[in-house]
Amino acid sequence: MAVMPHQDAFEDLARFYDPIMSQVNYDRWLTVCTALAELQPRTPFAHVDIGCGTSVLMKKLVRLGWNTRGVDLSWAMLLAGRKSGPKxxxxCADMRALPFARGSCDYLTCLFDSVNFLLDPADLGPTFREAGRILAPHGIYYFDVITSRMVTEYFEGRKWTEKNGRFSTTWEGAFDRKTGVAETAIQVNRNFISVVRERVHSMDEIRAALGDAGLTLLGAFDAETWKVPVKRTLRIDLIAAKEPAADVRRKFKAIEEQLRERME
Ligand SMILES: C[S@@+](CC[C@H](N)C(=O)[O-])C[C@H]1O[C@@H](n2cnc3c(N)ncnc32)[C@H](O)[C@@H]1O
Known part of the structure; x- marks a missing residue:
């Protein structure tokens, strides 16, 4: 595991995060997340949102009565999420060392690029091994990653300003194509500048690390269509399982088709 000095990229940004992301379609994640919950053999099941940030998704799940818990590396994000709504x-924990007992969780999510915040491909190993360790047999791990197309199309070499209600943010993106690391400088109201770094992981790296962790990839889909990812794909939804039984695979096929229809 690469040891990084812990600098919280979200320390200043956290209290602005929810308004900045207010246009983001969290309901799409909610749709997929609840559809995949059909794979759970019983309710209530133990759900954990890894890299939960300000708990936007978890608050929606709490309202649906889910038994959900969250972890995030950033105290600032966790605290910002406690200003309003369900708590x-x-x-505060790292996805490479999770504070849950072996086999104690049924369903894990790790969404909105959180896995891309691992800047070294070697960190995929411990991350997926930890997911595999805390999952019960037949447990499900739903995560997503951005593609290089997302970075080159929307961030690389671009600078723009957005109005977010009472404040504005200026974004400036750079991309090191050799390392796959994208760097986005985000300035709020001409005050602080936060620099957020994300790495584009290749599907080969992800597949290999999942396999090493003993997780079975059930499917990888263009997040917008739930079809096979193509060159234009900006975000990939991945669903892995621990020791999936035949009926989990069968049910997953049906859910996959339903989601594809809903997203048409
Ligand atoms: C783009 S935010 C997404 C947050 C949340 N999932 C959402 O949908 O709003 C990425 C999050 O990943 C967290 N993160 C980055 N590296 C992490 C790590 N190694 N372990 C746990 N969380 C991490 C960040 O602190 C941040 O809250």
Missing amino acids: PVVA
């Missing part, structure tokens, strides 16, 4: 159980 799900959260802890």
Whole structure:
């Protein structure tokens, strides 16, 4: 595991995060997340949102009565999420070392690029091994990653300003194509500048690390269409399982088709 000095890229940004992301379609994640919950053999099941940030998704799940907990590396994000709405159980933890017992969780999510915040491909190993360790047999791990197309199309070499209600943000993106690391400088109201770094992981790297962690990839889909990812794909939804039984695979096929229809 690469040891990085812990600098919280979200320290200043956290209190502005929800208004900045107010146009983001969290309901799409909610749709997929609840559809995949059909794979759970019983309710209630134990769900954990890894890299939960300000708990936007978890608050929606709490309202649906889910038994959900969250972890995030950033205290600032966790605290910002407690300013309003439900207050799900959260802890400050790294996705490469999760504070849950072996086999104690049924369903894991890790969404909105959180896996891209691992800047070294070697960190995929511990991350997926930890997911595999805390999942019960037949447990499900739903995560997503951005593609290089997302970075080159919307961030690389671009600078723009957005109005977010009472404040504005200026974004400036750069991309090191050799390392696959994208760097986005985000300035709020001409005050602080936060620099957020994300790495574009290749599907080969992800597949290999999942396999090493003993997780079975059930499917990888263009997040907008739930069809096979293509060159234009900006975000990939990945669904992995621990020791999936035949009926989990069968049910997954049906859910996959339903989601594809809903997203048409
Ligand atoms: C783009 S935000 C997404 C947050 C949340 N999932 C959402 O949908 O709003 C990425 C999050 O990943 C968290 N993160 C980055 N590296 C992490 C790590 N190694 N372990 C746990 N969380 C991490 C960040 O602190 C940040 O809250």
